[in-house]
Amino acid sequence: MTDADLQTTWYETERVGREPRPRLSFDLDVDVCVVGGGLAGLTTAREVARRGWSVALLEADRIGGAASGRNTGLVVPGFSEEIDAIIERIGLDHAKQLWALSQDGVEYVRRTIAETGMAGVGPSAGWLRVWKTDNPRDVRTQAERLRWLGTEVETWDRTRVRQAVGSAHYFDAMHFPAAFHINPLNYTLGLAQAAEDAGVRIFEETPAVALDPAGVRKRVRTPSGTVRAAHVVLAGNVQLGALMPRLGATLVPVTTYVMVTAPLGPVLGEVMRYRGAVSDGARSANHFRVVGGDRLLWSSRITTRPLNPRRFARTLARSAQAIFPQLGKIEIAHLWSGTLGRAVHRMPQIGETSRGIWVASAFGGQGLNTTAIAGELIARGIVENDQTWRLFAPYELVWAGGRLGRIIVQAVNAGSAPARLAAESFARYRERARVRREAHAAQIKAAGPPPPETKAMTADGPPPSGERRKGGRRRQAQKAE
Template identity: 40%
Template sequence: MPAPETYYSRTVATPGSRPALTGKIEADTVIVGGGLAGLTTALELARAGQSVVVLEAESIGFGASGRNGGIVSPSFACGNTAIARRVGIRAARELHRLTIEGVERLRATISDLKIDSADPCPGVLHLRRHDAKADLIAHAEEFACDFNYRLEYLDRDALRGLLVSDRYFHGLRDSRAFHIHPLNTLRGIAAEVERLGGKVFDASPATGAALTGAVKTITTPQGQVQARRVVFAMGGYTGALVPRLQRAVLPIATYMLLTEAAPDLLSAAIRTSDAVLDDRRAADYYRLVEGGTRLLWGGRITTRAASPAELARELRREMLGVFPQLADLKTDLAWSGQMGYARHLMPQIGQMAPDVWHCTAFGGHGLNTTAIGGKVLAEAILGETDRIAMFAPFGLPWAGGPLGLAAAQLTYWKLQAQDWWRERRR
């Protein structure tokens, strides 16, 4: 499957691909999947002196990790209330503390590895599209109390100084969150894994898996890896190799577009370098790139990937609904990618069998949660902590297969209708 052209692939700092695995090799751990979850796990294991092999079916960052909006902000796709209902308030707070740690760890990784091409930029705005602020302010106060994490409240006038739009009523600014070039970040992490002695292979899909016994074997079209343990981190591109994983993950498509370079037109509408997220169930998210000359816009989720022309039409409709003054702004590029979602809307991190681990279903959670997921998994493999136990309540339930996809699409349409009605009543 050829990789779609994206803003990130177009601007990648180090073009080129790694070789495919050929022949037979051995390692302490083989990781299937070259996204942020797999690479973070590999990095932490390699730092601990473990020998690691990463197998990527396409190229590093081919999946959601290399095509997303690049926003690094503490969050889970599943709301705090739903998490607390399942695990209790105290455990929910500890889980959320992990996402904050994920923000700081990813920032530190970019800094420590000197991945300058990640181009980290501070600031994320979380905006509300209807006129209700009490719970928003309460959320900011709770964050300050529980986590010593400050969120700045912005009223409508303050927001209009940043975004010339009638859509937004209230907002919170997170100055500790940031946004990045995710594909350059992934390539920088992969390079560090290799510097530490790990091996990273492109064009090496796992076609066979022998997972019983002391030695596990993963087979590719041209090679084989034998290892003490296996980690599966395939996300929205999980195939039939491990049926239990495939049954537990729904592949959900999300869309993005890149506009032409038009700095004057954009500056009349968007007067901030912060990334922007709105409060809808399937939020719009966007940010200026290339020094404010282009707009990167993402949003919508479906159970299928549309054609580039259809992607552009749907996303432009969303963009112009917020900024009608950008009607003359041309679309340069549009693409989609598949995220992995679990039925419970939480990451799935754990052990399926002795020395067989999984780290998946990060759709909607953000790069910070994916990064900390890989870190927590590596800690468990190394016997350093048992923090992975926090994810035990969120296991691998059947996601419903085709019926699950249909239900997900119907749920999304229902939520869209609720958003429309809520905003109409504003």
């Protein structure tokens, strides 16, 4: 693994086109100015332009250079927050509406790929959410709840799981056949092209350095020009803090780390017969899938400040080896990180904060479907005065606690690890004990039926043990008399 491998993701090796776009070097008047060239910004810009309005999009770096082009590529329904917590906070009916939107986001991505004929995106079907503890009742309960919400989900027992994913660490699972995974970089680049085809003007290497929200025409200043627009959409990530401190203060920056192995050969196909994506928990759990035929893409570990990915190379390799010891020593070919923003309530922040100022942020580790939701809802809100975005109103801008908030988030993730590992270790111990019991029972069964019960011996021999004890007690009583 060279230093160059730390600068490029695996997705760069499969990249389909990336023509440079100009910097903004003049003043510009448009209906809508979108700040941020990630998935949320591109979707918003495209959907506004498709409705006939003029749009300029400002990207501080290159399209696809940040989290949108560096994530694991998993497109699934739901949010970073667990559905139970959502229901508890806003009630069943409201939660069901939000969940339906999350599924709409999945279908938006699927439909956009098909309609535009994006190359190199390669959607592959299926997501398997496996349990590392032996709790089939919990799996069934969660699956039933998701079916009630309208999600297509299957339950797999441990036998089926281990046939698909050859690890003794895994027990039962929920399978989502309608979920899929993609090359997120090529999807981001394809979405940018689709936005331009709709009429969006995209400017790269054009950071927004100041925002004047006053008046009917807001002003977004860049180093070499100013954009005036009736609506401004702030669709950036944690980098938006300087432009809108109130928004930046609501985000906890979370950095995730991803590796792709060198080719593993036929053994990977024997271990990973399943060709969808696999997750073995939430938050800082392992997320993995096969890429390039015989390579393993593996994501794990989070930090609240960006660190050199090399620090986690051995950690990532060991976590994969612990799950799949059959793979032997793992050589890393690509290793990278990506930083995203997460709100304390773990839900997206979508909507109009003041007249003509919109935000789309805090997608927090599950952004492919939720950025699609944000773009569609904000476009409808701007052009059609649609109010569906207000379904996210309970999840408003909440201060994230600054440096202390980051420490707390890191501590929560680190602190939960010992208990989680203990539970997983105990589950594997119980599994080994069950296997030993079954093996013992099989040996007894194979030995044939037990011999017939032996009758008590006659007077010519000693009495049964119980009678000996009774006789002994009688003799002791006689001596005592």
